[in-house]
Amino acid sequence: MTKQISINEFVLNISDGKPYLVGGKCLDCENYTFPIMPGCPKCAGTRIEKAKLGDQGKLWAWTVQGFPPKSPPYLGENDPEKFKSFGVGYVELPEVIVETRLTENEPAKLSEGMNMELKLEHLYTNGEGEEVMTYAFSPID
Amino acid sequence: MNDVAIVGIGMHPFGRHDGVTGMEQGAVAVREACKDAGLKWNDMEFAVGGSAAAGNPDKMVSMLGLTGLQFTNVANGCATGGTALATAYNAITSGVYDLGIAIGFDKHPRGAFASNEPVHPVDGGLDWYGGSGMAINPQFFSIKINRYMNKFGISHKTLALVAAKATRNGSLNPMAWRKQAFTTEEVLQSKMLAYPLTQYMFCSPGEGGVAMVLCKAKHAKKYTDKPIFLKAAVMRSRRFGSFEVKSSWLPKEENVGPTVDASLAAYEKAGVGPQDVDVAQLQDTESGAEIMHMAENGFCEDGEQEEMLQKGETEINGRLPINTDGGCIANGEPIGASGLRQVYENVLQLRGQAGARQVPNDPKIAYTHVYGAPGISGVTILSS
Numbered sequence A: 001m002t003k004q005i006s007i008n009e010f011v012l013n014i015s016d017g018k019p020y021l022v023g024g025k026c027l028d029c030e031n032y033t034f035p036i037m038p039g040c041p042k043c044a045g046t047r048i049e050k051a052k053l054g055d056q057g058k059l060w061a062w063t064v065q066g067f068p069p070k071s072p073p074y075l076g077e078n079d080p081e082k083f084k085s086f087g088v089g090y091v092e093l094p095e096v097i098v099e100t101r102l103t104e105n106e107p108a109k110l111s112e113g114m115n116m117e118l119k120l121e122h123l124y125t126n127g128e129g130e131e132v133m134t135y136a137f138s139p140i141d
Numbered sequence B: 001m002n003d004v005a006i007v008g009i010g011m012h013p014f015g016r017h018d019g020v021t022g023m024e025q026g027a028v029a030v031r032e033a034c035k036d037a038g039l040k041w042n043d044m045e046f047a048v049g050g051s052a053a054a055g056n057p058d059k060m061v062s063m064l065g066l067t068g069l070q071f072t073n074v075a076n077g078c079a080t081g082g083t084a085l086a087t088a089y090n091a092i093t094s095g096v097y098d099l100g101i102a103i104g105f106d107k108h109p110r111g112a113f114a115s116n117e118p119v120h121p122v123d124g125g126l127d128w129y130g131g132s133g134m135a136i137n138p139q140f141f142s143i144k145i146n147r148y149m150n151k152f153g154i155s156h157k158t159l160a161l162v163a164a165k166a167t168r169n170g171s172l173n174p175m176a177w178r179k180q181a182f183t184t185e186e187v188l189q190s191k192m193l194a195y196p197l198t199q200y201m202f203c204s205p206g207e208g209g210v211a212m213v214l215c216k217a218k219h220a221k222k223y224t225d226k227p228i229f230l231k232a233a234v235m236r237s238r239r240f241g242s243f244e245v246k247s248s249w250l251p252k253e254e255n256v257g258p259t260v261d262a263s264l265a266a267y268e269k270a271g272v273g274p275q276d277v278d279v280a281q282l283q284d285t286e287s288g289a290e291i292m293h294m295a296e297n298g299f300c301e302d303g304e305q306e307e308m309l310q311k312g313e314t315e316i317n318g319r320l321p322i323n324t325d326g327g328c329i330a331n332g333e334p335i336g337a338s339g340l341r342q343v344y345e346n347v348l349q350l351r352g353q354a355g356a357r358q359v360p361n362d363p364k365i366a367y368t369h370v371y372g373a374p375g376i377s378g379v380t381i382l383s384s
């Protein structure tokens, strides 16, 4: 099987079993950020630790990216002939609201408040033949 | 405190100008502004310049004349022009200078603004953010207006009305980039770039330059018969809980954006309220932004935009004309110049020199608002 690697283990951990997003939690005010930050934007504290974020939540807001993003920085397919539109939005997790790709790209099938869960999405295959994965949330019943 | 007057304005047309650098466009605007005030570049005691992509503004002294003046460069994303003006305003109100110039120019490559950089600094590299297809400005605006429309009952047609108005006003503006007026239907049927926003609802990165000469109000009559007074020029950055472009996360507690803070502070400083404003230029990166900014700047309650737009209240002949020069949608977005373009338009309106797009009944109070990444707003209030 092709080896899958995370686009960045610092934000998306796929090496410890079930994939999860890695956030930061302020030990002073309990505010969560995604990803972890060197200082807390809420209370200005600096005692911050890594936090595993929940993998289910509710769709908070969304759009559909209808044109190929510029590359760089985009690492996925941006050839206008092959590009497929993709959903982008915010999902409210138990800890924090995170920005994410969505697996669904049809406006009629997206609505605020719907239940979503974390999935991996293949972004590109690198020079070593490894599949580089990013995160996307997918509607669940 | 020293009051401030605008006594000269200059502009290089907006649009695409192959073979002309952004800085040259800025220099054209400077010469025009000096001429408008009956002054020369070497009369300027200080300059404040903003440009995001066309070089450090202070380099332009090479083209304009090496007079040794204090020249400060500023940068605040799409709010850069507003920052240049606020900085110049502070230099005069503080009493340090009597006469100076605010300058903004830019020249951007074609295509949507995109980057790797989230609004919050993070460790561990940034490849994942823009790399995964996020951090694209149009996405943010689309996500934000989509949520706003659901919450406050704004229709797709109303989005299109904003863009149709912008292109109609732009068609009356000789300095505008896009002079073709689109109908509401044409706007709705153009390509869906990021749901719910279509191609004709967006502004594009562009080129242009604007400059204005400012002085202590008590000296204004030396330079012009029609001084326009800068009653407030305020900048604010975001607070915790506001929803800004390139936010890879949001806290659950929501807060008002920097526009609300800047707006309230500007009204207080100027001693007027939204009901006193006769003409307004609001950041319209796309048509949804104009709609949200109408409420954030105090011109209506959330949701009232639907009726205001349908009734034409924000047209040039309406109760509160908004973006009379066509806004960013018709003029494009040269980041450094946009905020000053708005003020330039308001000066024309208050002088009664706006030609085919002149707001009727002798407007007296004019308002501008810019918004930029990563959550900066600038507001000015002018009076005749």
Ligand SMILES: [Zn+2]
Residues within 6 Å of the ligand: A026, A027, A028, A029, A030, A031, A040, A041, A042, A043, A044, A045
């Ligand atoms: Zn904290």
